[in-house]
Every structure is written in C-alpha cells, then in structure tokens.
Amino acid sequence: MHVDLELAPKQKRAAGERCCEPVVYPDVQRDHALRMAEVAKALGDPIRLQLVDVLRKHAGKVCVCELVPLFDISQPTLSHHLKKLRDAGIVASERRGLWAYYYVIPSALEGLSGWLS
Amino acid sequence: MHVDLELAPKQKRAAGERCCEPVVYPDVQRDHALRMAEVAKALGDPIRLQLVDVLRKHAGKVCVCELVPLFDISQPTLSHHLKKLRDAGIVASERRGLWAYYYVIPSALEGLSGWLS
DNA sequence: GTATTACATCGACAGACATAACTGTTATTG
DNA sequence: CAATAACAGTTATGTCTGTCGATGTAATAC
Numbered sequence: 001m002h003v004d005l006e007l008a009p010k011q012k013r014a015a016g017e018r019c020c021e022p023v024v025y026p027d028v029q030r031d032h033a034l035r036m037a038e039v040a041k042a043l044g045d046p047i048r049l050q051l052v053d054v055l056r057k058h059a060g061k062v063c064v065c066e067l068v069p070l071f072d073i074s075q076p077t078l079s080h081h082l083k084k085l086r087d088a089g090i091v092a093s094e095r096r097g098l099w100a101y102y103y104v105i106p107s108a109l110e111g112l113s114g115w116l117s
Numbered sequence: 118m119h120v121d122l123e124l125a126p127k128q129k130r131a132a133g134e135r136c137c138e139p140v141v142y143p144d145v146q147r148d149h150a151l152r153m154a155e156v157a158k159a160l161g162d163p164i165r166l167q168l169v170d171v172l173r174k175h176a177g178k179v180c181v182c183e184l185v186p187l188f189d190i191s192q193p194t195l196s197h198h199l200k201k202l203r204d205a206g207i208v209a210s211e212r213r214g215l216w217a218y219y220y221v222i223p224s225a226l227e228g229l230s231g232w233l234s
Numbered sequence: 235g236t237a238t239t240a241c242a243t244c245g246a247c248a249g250a251c252a253t254a255a256c257t258g259t260t261a262t263t264g
Numbered sequence: 265c266a267a268t269a270a271c272a273g274t275t276a277t278g279t280c281t282g283t284c285g286a287t288g289t290a291a292t293a294c
Contacts, residue, residue, distance in 0.1 A: 012215065012239050012292055030163075033170065037163040044158025045252085050150045053232075064271065077253055079272055084251095098261055098270045113233035115170075116226055128262085130269070162282080181241065194283055196242055201281095215240045215291050 036112045042088035047071055048081050052104060055091060061101035153229045159205035164188055165198050169221060172208060178218035 043049050054070065055062055064082070068075050082102060085091040090108045094101045160166050171187065172179055181199070185192055199219060202208040207225045211218045 029167070029170065033167045034163050037161055037166045040157045040166065041161030044154055044161040046147075046151050046154040047252095049154045049157065050146070053146065053150065065269095073252090074254060075271075076255080076273085080252075083272080095260090095271090100271060109233055113230070116230035117234055164282095182239095190282090191284055192241075193243080193285080197282075200242080212241090212290095217241060 061103045172221045178220045
C-alpha cells in the first residue's frame with residue numbers, strides 16, 4: 001500500500017529521462033478514491049453539509065417541510081440539494097402522503113470517515 | 118446542539134400557517150459547516166483526493182516531479198489541483214531550487230474527520 | 235552567457251453547478 | 265368533485281470547474 005517515492009532528485013534530468021523510478025499506484029485505491037471523492041463532493045456545499053448534519057443529529061426521519069425554514073433558499077433549491085445527496089447515496093427518502101421524510105444512510109459516510117482518521 | 122424537530126405534521130396547513138415551531142439553527146455550527154464544506158469540496162475530486170492520499174502516506178514532503186507520473190493529466194492541470202488544495206489549506210509547499218515539495222497540513226482535516234466520525 | 239529543466243500562471247473552452255421561476259404530480263381537505 | 269398543499273422535475277441563466285496548450289519565471293547545467 002505504501003508507495004515508495006524518493007524525496008528528492010538531486011539533479012536536472014536530461015531531455016527524455018524519467019524523474020524517478022516508475023511508481024505503481026494501487027488500483028484498489030483508485031476505485032475507493034472515486035467513491036470517496038463522490039461523497040466529499042456532495043458534502044462540499046455548506047447547505048448540503050448542514051442538511052446532513054441536521055439529519056444525522058436526529059437519527060430519524062425528518063420532513064422536508066421542516067428543513068425548508070432552516071435555510072435561506074427556495075424550496076426547489078432545497079429539493080435540488082436533497083437530490084444531490086440522494087444521488088451520492090448519502091441520504092434516502094420515504095413518502096408518506098403529502099410529505100417526504102429524509103434520513104442519512106449511516107454506512108455511506110464510513111469510507112470517507114475511515115480514510116480521514 | 119440538538120435541534121428538536123417534530124417528526125410529522127399530521128395535517129395540511131392553512132395558507133400562511135407555519136409547518137412547525139420556528140427552529141433556531143445554531144450559528145456556531147454555521148461557521149464550522151462553511152469550513153468543513155470548503156475542505157470537503159477540495160477533496161471532492163478523485164485526483165485531489167488521491168494526491169492527499171499519497172502525501173499523507175509519505176508523511177514527508179514529496180516533489181511535484183514525482184506526482185506528475187502518477188496521474189494521467191498534464192503538468193499544468195496537476196499544478197491547478199495542487200493550488201486548489203493549497204487554497205483550501207489542506208497542503209502547503211516549499212521550494213528548493215527548481216523543485217517544489219508538497220506536504221499535508223495534518224490539522225486541516227481534523228474538523229471534517231471529527232464531524233464524520 | 236545560453237540552453238534547458240521544473241513549476242506556476244494565463245487564456246480558452248466545454249461541461250458541470252447553484253439558483254430561481256415555472257410547471258407537474260400526488261394526496262389531502264372540504 | 266374542486267381547491268389546495270407538499271414536493272419533485274423542468275427550464276433558463278450566470279458562475280464555477282477541469283482540462284489543455286502556450287507562456288512566464290526561476291534555477292541549474294554547460
């Protein structure tokens with residue numbers, strides 16, 4: 001897993017010469033990185049991050065109508081952010097009559113969380 | 118810190134009526150969320166996430182010339198990604214002659230990491 | 235000095251993104 | 265049934281992003 005890179009090439013290289021030994025990057029990491037970047041990208045907006053924060057704190061299902069007044073954005077915009085979070089597999093929703101209830105999928109954050117710590 | 122939201126309004130509301138009690142969102146969380154979203158956004162690209170991964174695994178300073186062959190992108194594009202990571206405060210760099218050495222600022226990831234776990 | 239290497243910046247472009255207004259769908263109320 | 269509320273989807277728009285090629289800057293090698 002550890003990629004062995006030299007700390008410093010000491011001299012300028014000639015025209016076609018390589019800087020250093022070819023480094024093999026583990027492919028297993030690449031798929032993992034794609035997934036983690038997808039999650040991080042979805043969290044890379046203050047409103048979406050706060051949405052996830054609220055949903056996580058409740059550990060239950062929260063009605064969209066209760067999320068709207070928390071933020072200074074229109075309802076369609078909130079719906080857009082929720083869709084982003086759904087597409088990233090971070091949250092899921094459930095319909096009950098007129099209302100939609102959202103909740104966090106706990107395992108969705110495990111990968112990124114583990115890598116960060 | 119815990120925001121008390123009702124689980125379900127049982128009936129349709131009248132025209133101007135509120136869905137539920139006004140919910141106060143803690144402002145301290147808002148600043149925190151802004152910063153964490155900034156970090157998450159910077160990690161929200163597979164190449165940048167892998168860059169941080171490589172730099173973290175080395176726990177030392179890595180020459181840019183050794184990063185370039187790891188990815189299938191041009192040198193200016195890599196430079197662009199490194200700048201994004203610098204702007205987000207995740208990495209820093211140091212010049213030594215012709216070469217630039219990058220390293221992760223460990224504390225930069227602590228906030229997001231702590232929130233996620 | 236001149237040539238060349240390492241890296242950053244600039245300019246340009248296609249694609250993605252955040253937002254809002256409008257519209258559509260579904261379900262509840264009367 | 266008709267009216268209306270909750271929410272999602274569509275469309276439009278301006279901004280941001282990722283990418284590359286060309287250029288700029290600084291330091292090394294000759």
